Amino acid sequence: MKPLANALLYGIVDTGYVAGSGLAEMTRSLLRGGADLIQLRAKRETPEEFLSIAKELAPICRHAGIPFILNDHPELVQEAGANGAHVGQEDFSVADARKMAGPGALIGKSTHSVEQAVAAASESPDYIGFGPLFATPTKPDYTPIGTEQIRTIHSLLTLPIFCIGGVKLSNLASILNAGALRVVIVSDLLKSQDPAAQTAACKLLLRS
Numbered sequence: 001m002k003p004l005a006n007a008l009l010y011g012i013v014d015t016g017y018v019a020g021s022g023l024a025e026m027t028r029s030l031l032r033g034g035a036d037l038i039q040l041r042a043k044r045e046t047p048e049e050f051l052s053i054a055k056e057l058a059p060i061c062r063h064a065g066i067p068f069i070l071n072d073h074p075e076l077v078q079e080a081g082a083n084g085a086h087v088g089q090e091d092f093s094v095a096d097a098r099k100m101a102g103p104g105a106l107i108g109k110s111t112h113s114v115e116q117a118v119a120a121a122s123e124s125p126d127y128i129g130f131g132p133l134f135a136t137p138t139k140p141d142y143t144p145i146g147t148e149q150i151r152t153i154h155s156l157l158t159l160p161i162f163c164i165g166g167v168k169l170s171n172l173a174s175i176l177n178a179g180a181l182r183v184v185i186v187s188d189l190l191k192s193q194d195p196a197a198q199t200a201a202c203k204l205l206l207r208s
Contacts, residue, residue: 007036017190033199041071054080077101094123132165151179
């Protein structure tokens with residue numbers, strides 16, 4: 001499995017953008033393009049539906065050697081064959097998520113300010129998400145935090161930090177110039193006419 005320390009591009013397969021019948025192929029497209037992690041986000045589905053989707057996507061990621069992360073459902077990690085879970089500020093603590101996810105599971109946590117990021121780091125997650133940098137339809141209730149604090153947060157923390165929220169190929173260079181090392185990209189990949197090519201273009205920028 002690819003080490004998290006080497007991961008630059010985090011792709012999220014979101015059922016809000018991709019219909020159930022297209023989730024597997026979308027996952028393959030992101031992997032072909034060079035995504036270093038894949039997360040399943042399915043906010044509208046029941047836990048049973050979520051588990052069914054996760055069981056379909058987990059072997060695809062495993063075959064590619066890429067970690068597969070569940071959004072919001074650490075209790076399903078083992079049954080789904082996933083590698084970990086991502087939790088929000090209002091969800092479980094990192095410690096509780098680890099207990100539910102099982103030994104060796106990766107746990108990530110969302111943060112929306114420098115203060116939250118520092119507090120989250122004290123819980124020892126494997127990585128944090130930091131954002132949303134810009135307005136995004138996937139997080140309509142969150143105020144964008146901009147890019148000014150990216151360099152600050154990287155100077156304070158040593159764990160992997162994935163900048164998230166409105167990240168696109170068109171603004172990726174400016175985000176990297178602001179100090180980002182890793183990013184999460186959602187709609188810009190999922191809505192692309194060629195998701196694999198879009199992913200590859202983003203990955204090329206991240207590597208440069």
